[in-house]
Amino acid sequence: MNLIYLDNGATTKVDDKVIKKMLPYFNEKFGNASSLHQKGQEARMALEESRRTVANAISAKPSEIIFTSGGSESNNLAIKGVAYEKGRGHIITSKIEHPCVLRTVEELEKKGFEATYIDVDSEGFIDLDQLKNSIRKDTILISVMHANNEIGTIQPIEQIAELCKKHDIIFHTDAVQSFTKIPISVKKLKIDLISFSGHKFHGPKGIGALYIRERIKLKKQMHGGSQERKLRAGTENISGIVGFAEATKIIKNSDIKNMTKLRDKLIDFILNNIDNARLNGSRERRLCNNVNISFDAVEGEAIGGYLDAKGICSSTGSACSSKSLEPSHVLKTIGLTHEEAHGSLRLTLSKYTKEKDIDFVIKVLPDIIKKLRKMSPIK
């Protein structure tokens, strides 16, 4: 069966160009970038060339990019790095961040740091007034994601960046879902730290990056060798890094336009043709590839199961917590009831998504919802 993969928020297919670029670094140019001989220098050159490519993508300097093992490590390093460098203080974040931000901030609270978790409105936008009013003299860091992984809401990071600049507070954003889909320029915006993850934009798994603005000091979290500006010990994953860099060049404007068009087609169809369906997140400021809908009186996991049987891969929320029975913290925070949150379905597109894929979803989804509602005890 030919699968229709609509779970690109969880992970993406690695692009063939990316694989082609990576391959020589497994068995030809396989040196250790710290070795002085030609095999090592070959690896070192690929590493620094990749760093330039990634820096270019956000108008940063190469020296401001370090590579990590993924988005979770980047977020852990950014937040713990600032906190432990400062030693004490207050951190502000939102209630709908990814678990790797929330759990990290909670861990810091146990270590004596203080934290404020800002509310979001019914579309998932951060409450800017509350954010403003939460700023204290000892606020050391504000961490607010660029776009939400479950509902696709794009936060007003321009305004948050201005606020941070005004108060001289370090600003971190988790751009794991948005990178390559929404342009970011660190020249235009005062963002100090940005997290990226390769496998969310057709790069390989196990590789991420962190942008660290010049003069921002972080305390290292992985001790050992002097790799990555002494901020991240461990032999550099050159094939992964080369793949990550290549992937930054993959998505074109036409891909984004196409995803937006197909996203809107799917949302419009569902809202117009299936009763008691509600779009989660914003209609306007929304990731180009995200559809998240709550259906009354059905279980999202049951919808997912029936879609899976038809060859459609979907999810009920973030893959990281998809095995947990707790409903999504994001959906609860935007005001959904326990039942509404449990009745949600996320479909995330990629540049590989075809119109006929969306047409197939449109064809099978209404019957699945109807069937499940007939069986539902909640009705």
Add this chain to the structure above:
Amino acid sequence: MNLIYLDNGATTKVDDKVIKKMLPYFNEKFGNASSLHQKGQEARMALEESRRTVANAISAKPSEIIFTSGGSESNNLAIKGVAYEKGRGHIITSKIEHPCVLRTVEELEKKGFEATYIDVDSEGFIDLDQLKNSIRKDTILISVMHANNEIGTIQPIEQIAELCKKHDIIFHTDAVQSFTKIPISVKKLKIDLISFSGHKFHGPKGIGALYIRERIKLKKQMHGGSQERKLRAGTENISGIVGFAEATKIIKNSDIKNMTKLRDKLIDFILNNIDNARLNGSRERRLCNNVNISFDAVEGEAIGGYLDAKGICSSTGSACSSKSLEPSHVLKTIGLTHEEAHGSLRLTLSKYTKEKDIDFVIKVLPDIIKKLRKMSPIK
């Protein structure tokens, strides 16, 4: 020019079988192992199959293996994991551990833990009496590497394991250099934590593993999702994990015999034919692929440069510190003077090393040493 790669202690070529096994996980079986749909379950199955393979290799249970981003992360997690879980106490390690162990223990000292760094003898063997006498009531962890990355000395981990068992102390060993070259069975030996790194045994870079004996509790170091027994957040690097597992099956007994034979041929030639050359490390209990020699009155880096010009990749010590001007802490600890340490050369073989490669080294090395000694101001 066909290179002769003799820096396999720094990193190795990924085996073709490993690459073949990894490839489908980039663009076919690319799911997120936490996703519930078939694409996710396909990844989950590969993950658990890989875990079984790695567990088998050391007679462990699959539930005792977690995957990390590499050897440095495994060592950081093992040592910090035990320390922060216990909260306080005393740690014993050796003076010749890899920097990712030494820097981690030093970091813990700053956090209020106490540490003892045990001496080694002139061949690099840990002083077992000193180790015994250093044990205190509050000793929580002993971390001693299996085989040294610079001089290849194989530590008596059987005796250290016995000692730890007797005193009920957690025992961690860094097996990054030894894994697949020296058999380890956690059924036979009471080792509680063992660190592994994929790229040292023909697997990919960016992937490692940690064996954690049942009932040993670690405090997680990467916060976020519930992956890897809630010990290591982040989407699992499936292609890397599959490659790591495949690599555990690569090296055969005949490869080890061959490396040992070629190692001995090279050592014998140098000691018998080049004046004022001294073998660093033990002649008998030595990694099958390690040659480390000090030459009087020459710089190791200069030898490396001349060998590189002849197409031979070597190193002067650990790649992690090869850009530093400080002489190796390992060579200084086994008693070499500053000059002797600077005059050292490491040649590390792999299963791909051919007799003609060693013969070529034998052909060109004496002249290089002679030439450098003529130029040397130290003579």
